[in-house]
Amino acid sequence: SNDSLWGGRFASGPDDALAALSRSTHFDWRLASYDLKGTSAHIKALHAAGLLDGAELEILESAIAELSKRVSSGAFKPRPDEEDVHAALERGLIEIAGPDVAGKIRAGRSRNDQIATLIRSFLLDASDRISEQLIDYIGALLDQAEEHVGVAMPGRTHFQHAQPVLLSHHLLAHAWPMVRNLQRLEDWRKRANRSPYGSGALAGNTLGLDPLIVASDLGFADVLENSMDATASRDVVAEFSFISAMIAIDLSRFAEEIIAWSTYEFSYVKLDDAFSTGSSIMPQKKNPDIAELARGKSGRLIGNHAGLLSTLKGLPLSYNRDLQEDKEPVFDSVDNLLLLLPAFTGMIATLKFNRERLEELAPMGFSLATDVAEWLVKKGVPFRQAHEITGELVKLCEQQGLQLHELSDAQLAEVSVSLKPEVRQVMSVTQAIASREGLAGTALPRVLDQLLSLRKISPRK
Numbered sequence: 162s163n164d165s166l167w168g169g170r171f172a173s174g175p176d177d178a179l180a181a182l183s184r185s186t187h188f189d190w191r192l193a194s195y196d197l198k199g200t201s202a203h204i205k206a207l208h209a210a211g212l213l214d215g216a217e218l219e220i221l222e223s224a225i226a227e228l229s230k231r232v233s234s235g236a237f238k239p240r241p242d243e244e245d246v247h248a249a250l251e252r253g254l255i256e257i258a259g260p261d262v263a264g265k266i267r268a269g270r271s272r273n274d275q276i277a278t279l280i281r282s283f284l285l286d287a288s289d290r291i292s293e294q295l296i297d298y299i300g301a302l303l304d305q306a307e308e309h310v311g312v313a314m315p316g317r318t319h320f321q322h323a324q325p326v327l328l329s330h331h332l333l334a335h336a337w338p339m340v341r342n343l344q345r346l347e348d349w350r351k352r353a354n355r356s357p358y359g360s361g362a363l364a365g366n367t368l369g370l371d372p373l374i375v376a377s378d379l380g381f382a383d384v385l386e387n388s389m390d391a392t393a394s395r396d397v398v399a400e401f402s403f404i405s406a407m408i409a410i411d412l413s414r415f416a417e418e419i420i421a422w423s424t425y426e427f428s429y430v431k432l433d434d435a436f437s438t439g440s441s442i443m444p445q446k447k448n449p450d451i452a453e454l455a456r457g458k459s460g461r462l463i464g465n466h467a468g469l470l471s472t473l474k475g476l477p478l479s480y481n482r483d484l485q486e487d488k489e490p491v492f493d494s495v496d497n498l499l500l501l502l503p504a505f506t507g508m509i510a511t512l513k514f515n516r517e518r519l520e521e522l523a524p525m526g527f528s529l530a531t532d533v534a535e536w537l538v539k540k541g542v543p544f545r546q547a548h549e550i551t552g553e554l555v556k557l558c559e560q561q562g563l564q565l566h567e568l569s570d571a572q573l574a575e576v577s578v579s580l581k582p583e584v585r586q587v588m589s590v591t592q593a594i595a596s597r598e599g600l601a602g603t604a605l606p607r608v609l610d611q612l613l614s615l616r617k618i619s620p621r622k
C-alpha cells in the first residue's frame with residue numbers, strides 16, 4: 162500500500178515517471194481556497210446526513226479555518242509526492258484534526274465531483290473580475306467618444322477611405338462588441354452557476370447527502386440534474402474560454418487600428434508615454450507594444466480555446482483523466498486577459514487624438530462620392546446612372562489631381578447636365594455626417610443616443 166488517496170489495493174507506489182506525469186499541484190494549487198470551501202460545505206451535508214456528529218463538525222470547521230490560514234500564508238504547501246490539490250489538502254486536515262475525524266471527510270464525494278465544482282467556482286470569480294475590467298474599458302471608450310463629440314474622420318471599408326464618420330461613432334463601434342461580451346458572461350453564468358457536488362465519482366452517492374446543502378453553501382443557484390453529466394462535461398469551461406478568446410479578438414481588432422493610427426503616415430493618435438515603449442537602439446522610437454501584445458495574445462487565447470475543444474472531443478462518459486487538461490489553458494486565458502485589459506484600457510484612456518489630421522483626411526479619397534450619387538438620385542436620376550456619373554467625376558478628379566469639391570461648375574456640367582452647382586451642398590463632411598441620421602447612423606444625434614445607452618452599462622466615474 163502507498164499513502165496516496167488510493168493506495169489500498171496497490172502493492173507499490175507509483176513509478177516516478179507516472180507520478181511526474183500525473184502531478185497537477187503546480188497548476189491546481191490555485192484552487193486550494195475553493196477546495197477548502199467545498200470541504201466546508203461538504204461536512205455540513207455529512208452532518209445533515211448523520212455521518213458527522215456536532216463535535217466532529219466543529220473540530221473539522223476549525224481545522225479548515227486553520228488550514229486556510231496556513232495555505233494563504235504559504236506555511237502549508239503541497240509536497241512533491243502529492244498528486245493534486247485534493248490530496249495535499251486532505252493531508253493538511255489530517256495533520257490538524259487527526260486521522261479519525263479528518264478521515265471521515267471523503268465519504269460520499271470524489272475528486273471527480275470536487276474538481277468539476279472547483280473549476281466552476283474559479284471561473285465564476287474570474288468572470289466577475291473580467292466583467293469589471295470590461296466595464297472600465299468600455300468607460301474609457303465612452304470618455305474618449307464624449308471628449309471628441311463632433312470630430313469627423315475617414316470611415317473605411319477594405320481599409321480604404323469609404324465615407325466620413327464621427328470619431329465617436331468609430332470608438333463606440335468598439336464598445337458594442339465588449340457589451341456583447343459582457344452579456345455573454347452574464348448568460349454563461351446561468352449555466353455555470355450549478356453545482357456538480359454530490360455526484361460522487363459518476364453515479365451519485367449512497368449516503369443520503371443533500372447536494373443542495375453544498376450548492377447553497379457555495380453560493381451556486383442550483384445543482385446539476387445528472388451526476389454523469391456533472392462530472393464529465395466541460396462545456397461550461399469551453400464556453401468560458403470562447404468568451405475569453407472573443408474578448409481578446411475584439412481588443413486585437415482595435416489594436417490593429419491603433420498600430421496603424423500611431424504611425425507617422427496616419428498620425429491620427431499619439432500614445433501616452435506611460436503606455437508606450439522605446440527602442441534600445443533607436444532613440445526616436447515610441448512603440449505601440451500594448452496594442453501588439455493584444456494582437457499577439459489573441460492568438461494565444463484562440464489556441465487555448467482550440468486546444469481545450471480538442472481535448473473534449475470524443476471523450477466517452479463519464480470522467481476521464483484527459484479532463485485534467487482543461488485547467489491550464491483556461492487559467493492562462495484568465496491570467497492573460499487580466500494582464501491585458503488594464504493596460505489596454507490605460508492606453509485608450511490616455512490616447513491623444515489629432516483632431517485636425519482626422520478632419521483634414523475625412524473628405525479625402527473621394528469619400529463624398531456616395532453623397533454626390535445620392536444627390537443625383539434625389540434629382541430623379543436612376544441610381545445606376547448616378548453611380549456611373551459620379552464614377553466619371555472621380556476619374557476626372559484623379560486625372561486632374563483634384564478633390565471633388567475643387568471641380569469647377571464647367572467641369573461638373575461637362576460630366577453631366579444633371580450636375581448643377583448646388584451639388585456642392587453635399588460635398589461637405591458636415592453635411593455627409595448630418596444626413597446619416599437614420600437609426601444606427603453616424604449623425605450626431607444618433608451617436609448621442611448610443612452614448613446614453615452605453616452610459617447605463619458603464620456610468621461616468
Ligand code: ARG
Pocket residue numbers: 185245272273276480482484485486
Ligand atoms: N486532477 C484531476 C483533474 O483535474 C482531479 C480529478 C482526478 N480524478 C481522478 N479520478 N483521478 O481532473
